[in-house]
Amino acid sequence: MKGTVLYGPGDVRFEERDEPTILAPTDAIIRISATCVCGSDLWPYRGRQAITGPTPMGHEYCGIVEDVGKAVETVKRGQFVIGSFFASDNTCPHCHAGYQTSCQHKEFVGGAQAPLLRVPLADGTLVATREVPHDDLLPGLLATSDVLGTGWFAAEAANVKPGMTVAVVGDGAVGLLGVLSAKQKGAERIIAMSRHPRRQELARAFGATDIVTERGEEGVARIKDLTRGVGADAVLECVGTQESMMQAINSTRPGGSVGYVGLPHEVELKGQELFFSHVRLHGGPAPVRQFLPELIGLVCNDKIEPGKVFDLTLPLDQVTEGYRAMDERRAIKAFLRP
């Protein structure tokens, strides 16, 4: 089969790879129905995150179970399933606490930008839909695999509750679905921080009530203006830079919460600054597995349309164009079909 492999900055190739096989009795092999390029794929693509060698890319996936190992009990051949970027046993204490991305046996799932994918710990990791869904639902269902689950966790980690004023830092697909998540959780006012007209439009479609184009200290001042000097009750940090993190912390009212899901790159928080900010800080790799049943339900029942973040659809063999379009911010997120 052909799959996507990153060789170095800007050098992503769609090339011949071995087909995956069952390695452990708890594995499953999935025939990918749809996959996509993640904002986090851009960090190594842009050379801002080191890779140790040629790296099979892609960790967002949904598809049909092709094969299962001998110890797999609940996942069956022919089912349509969705999983997260970390495989988890879903039975350890961390999984029971809802933190499957800290599972004591977690394993990264890589190489999903390909026709076939091996998923470890299949019973714990994969969630099946009742029936094989219509193609129209694929974008929404694929979104639950990471980008929606991550935006949702940002809202959870920021303790978004009905009636709150919420700010979202970052207008990538995660930030936009953070807006959708805050709306679903009953936020009254949602301030999206974006200077990109098409992304602003999508933010509004997902429920944003205000748009702030300023960044850094000016962005903070604008949020304070909009909240009578108080700050937002909850802020979703969906970027992962020093500037975005401080923008999130400083936009939050004392006692308010920052939910951060952008993988921090060279971020350092000064203890005293954080101390006197009085904010609550929670985040990390989103435990998407926890949210999958609920999010799949919302998509299948047409309650939400997270698939709207895919504004570029390509056949999988044009995956390199997907990377380029996202790198150049021509596309928000590229949807790929084998």
Add this chain to the structure above:
Amino acid sequence: MKGTVLYGPGDVRFEERDEPTILAPTDAIIRISATCVCGSDLWPYRGRQAITGPTPMGHEYCGIVEDVGKAVETVKRGQFVIGSFFASDNTCPHCHAGYQTSCQHKEFVGGAQAPLLRVPLADGTLVATREVPHDDLLPGLLATSDVLGTGWFAAEAANVKPGMTVAVVGDGAVGLLGVLSAKQKGAERIIAMSRHPRRQELARAFGATDIVTERGEEGVARIKDLTRGVGADAVLECVGTQESMMQAINSTRPGGSVGYVGLPHEVELKGQELFFSHVRLHGGPAPVRQFLPELIGLVCNDKIEPGKVFDLTLPLDQVTEGYRAMDERRAIKAFLRP
């Protein structure tokens, strides 16, 4: 009158000072019934925190209202009152949210190690008892002014709930009252980290079920051992150093909470380390004013005995011995009576 003034490292003096007077119509003047030396006073006393000039010391206080400004409405002359180290109006949005130490009009209250003290924003800051309490209650009531309120906030910020396993980093008076607070909030297991026999004993008296003497990475390993590799549900950080902060974060299970109340000194948190720890982080200067009514009630009704942290009682004019005894760890906390 004579009051306590810090001139530089190790140089604290009890010397003649002007008596405080009403400066703003919202001020009150308190005749101090009892005051004490705070662990945070030791930072500048030890030269680890700069002072800009001779500094009147002391910010923990209770006493009788001697005089009030014209705009003071609820606080009356002759009442016994307790206040926090930050004066607050108790009406602004941050106060309403329970974060009086982030009050939009907050003012630091300094110079309490003296017979008389000026307290700004008296109506918002001071809480009166029903009647002037018996001397026996003074240590407990004085403790509510800061050290208990701070330990209590550590437990609140760490989301301590009934049945939880809680670890406490720091065996100073705040840490010990963090143990008491966790016990009051229903923690099932309380692990105190201390290598000091007398403090261990007091920790046990306040409710600690386990003592861990190891520190740093060894301390973390010990907490993991005691929790089947999972980590504590909640950790109270009551020191404020890089080591203590990382000890707290790394002792917490994913999804668990760190409540930090030790003023951080040269602490820097690496974004990615925090991200993958999956902990919740909350803390800051304890909004003691929020807790005063509840804590005063618990003391007056003999439900708790936080005054036990005072293991050295001195007349105020021997305040310098109080600093020395605490600096040399001969005393946990020095209680001073004018």
